[in-house]
Amino acid sequence: MSALDRNDPEVFKLVKSEEAYQQSTIRMIASENYTSKAVLEACGTVFQNKYSEGYPGARFYQGQVNCDAMELLAIERAKKLFGAEHANVQPYSGSPANLAVYLAFAKPGDTVLGLNLSHGGHLTHGSKASATGKWFNAVHYSLNPETELLDYDEIRRLALEHKPKLLIAGHSAYPRQLDFAKFRAIADEAGCILFVDMAHFAGLVAGGAHDNPVPYADVVTTTTHKTLRGPRGAMILCKEIHAKAIDKAVFPGLQGGPHNATTAGIAVALGEALKPEFSTYAKNVVANAKALAGELTKKGFKLVTGGTDNHLILIDLTTKGVPGKPAAVALEKAGIVLNYNTVPGETRKPSDPSGIRLGTPSITSRGFGISEMKKIADWMDAAVAHVEDDAFLAGIAKEVAALCAGFPVPGIE
Ligand code: DSN
Numbered sequence: 001m002s003a004l005d006r007n008d009p010e011v012f013k014l015v016k017s018e019e020a021y022q023q024s025t026i027r028m029i030a031s032e033n034y035t036s037k038a039v040l041e042a043c044g045t046v047f048q049n050k051y052s053e054g055y056p057g058a059r060f061y062q063g064q065v066n067c068d069a070m071e072l073l074a075i076e077r078a079k080k081l082f083g084a085e086h087a088n089v090q091p092y093s094g095s096p097a098n099l100a101v102y103l104a105f106a107k108p109g110d111t112v113l114g115l116n117l118s119h120g121g122h123l124t125h126g127s128k129a130s131a132t133g134k135w136f137n138a139v140h141y142s143l144n145p146e147t148e149l150l151d152y153d154e155i156r157r158l159a160l161e162h163k164p165k166l167l168i169a170g171h172s173a174y175p176r177q178l179d180f181a182k183f184r185a186i187a188d189e190a191g192c193i194l195f196v197d198m199a200h201f202a203g204l205v206a207g208g209a210h211d212n213p214v215p216y217a218d219v220v221t222t223t224t225h226k227t228l229r230g231p232r233g234a235m236i237l238c239k240e241i242h243a244k245a246i247d248k249a250v251f252p253g254l255q256g257g258p259h260n261a262t263t264a265g266i267a268v269a270l271g272e273a274l275k276p277e278f279s280t281y282a283k284n285v286v287a288n289a290k291a292l293a294g295e296l297t298k299k300g301f302k303l304v305t306g307g308t309d310n311h312l313i314l315i316d317l318t319t320k321g322v323p324g325k326p327a328a329v330a331l332e333k334a335g336i337v338l339n340y341n342t343v344p345g346e347t348r349k350p351s352d353p354s355g356i357r358l359g360t361p362s363i364t365s366r367g368f369g370i371s372e373m374k375k376i377a378d379w380m381d382a383a384v385a386h387v388e389d390d391a392f393l394a395g396i397a398k399e400v401a402a403l404c405a406g407f408p409v410p411g412i413e
Helices: 003-007 009-024 037-043 065-082 094-105 131-135 152-162 180-190 202-206 240-254 260-273 276-298 324-333 361-365 370-384 390-405
Strands: 086-088 111-115 137-141 166-170 193-197 219-223 234-238 312-316 339-341 355-359
Touching: 003 009, 009 390, 037 260, 065 086, 065 202, 065 234, 065 260, 086 240, 094 131, 094 166, 094 193, 094 219, 094 234, 094 240, 111 152, 137 152, 152 180, 166 180, 180 193, 202 276, 234 240, 276 312, 276 361, 276 370, 324 339, 324 355, 324 370, 324 390, 370 390
Parallel strands: 111 137, 111 166, 166 193, 193 219
Antiparallel strands: 086 234, 219 234, 312 355, 339 355
């Protein structure tokens, strides 16, 4: 019996129930993944008991010998993995990491330029719903209405017209690679900081399956739990000349003490990402996404941009006659977990949009390959055609669970 089971059977039961849920369903939320057992273990250590305001060698509390060593280990691994001059591993998650970049380089009211939320940007790229859109003058670029791709001429035009402090590259729902050399050239011409948010594709960068923004950008943020397969947390990588500004913005600018146990988990995940097998993993994530995109296209799904070259797929369900939300709910009943999502040129509300977003990071972590992508496409097609037939959807869920039983989930024994 574990200590958790003995002390709090109610919480223990929910943990076990979540384990069973993660094991028996196909998780295709593009931003989720499975960490290794080693990462989970590192996050549940006595590093939870510490407070470490400050940075290694310059803390505001005594007793930091092991916290300093752990944080330095994570920093060194982050720098090595991405070829960065400086790394800060303290941000609590992606949104605080992004806010730290605003704090380091801009003042309230300054102009920033980022991708429109409904075209695949993130809330913290200046959405009116976020502090970044309320406190800064956010201007947005959109995808080209015909190609649904980034339009670098339009980004350049907006950058030269608005002269932003920050040019933000990065996304939460854009199924293509970014051209960092073009972003760099635009930032140079407009005289602004190039800020890349690589949260979604950091693991692909680490594994060599996506271009690395670090050589081009002034500052790069990433969460550590998406394609990178670490714990819930974040990092900021930057040029040495920006190191002080970034460190000051994270602490004391925005945060108190770092979450040391999370830092331990990040160090483990970075160590795993430095191994050659992680490169195979990253390439398989993209190969699976491409294979699934091909199968879904054959079945008449309309994929935004016509396909993918990263880990995610965005589908406009208008051609299937079902909005995104009922489709996502039906797919969950069928054991396929993803999220409803706006699509470029969205005509519906964000809470009830036209599309769905799905990704292959989690299923690739458990070993799904090309033949499983065909099965997933078959099930998705059948489920979307029967969104109101609970018995039919439950039948698919049984088949899904049977397939999942053959693919143990990392981190769950
Ligand atoms: N919530 C994340 C996503 O799903 O893309 C972004 O922070």
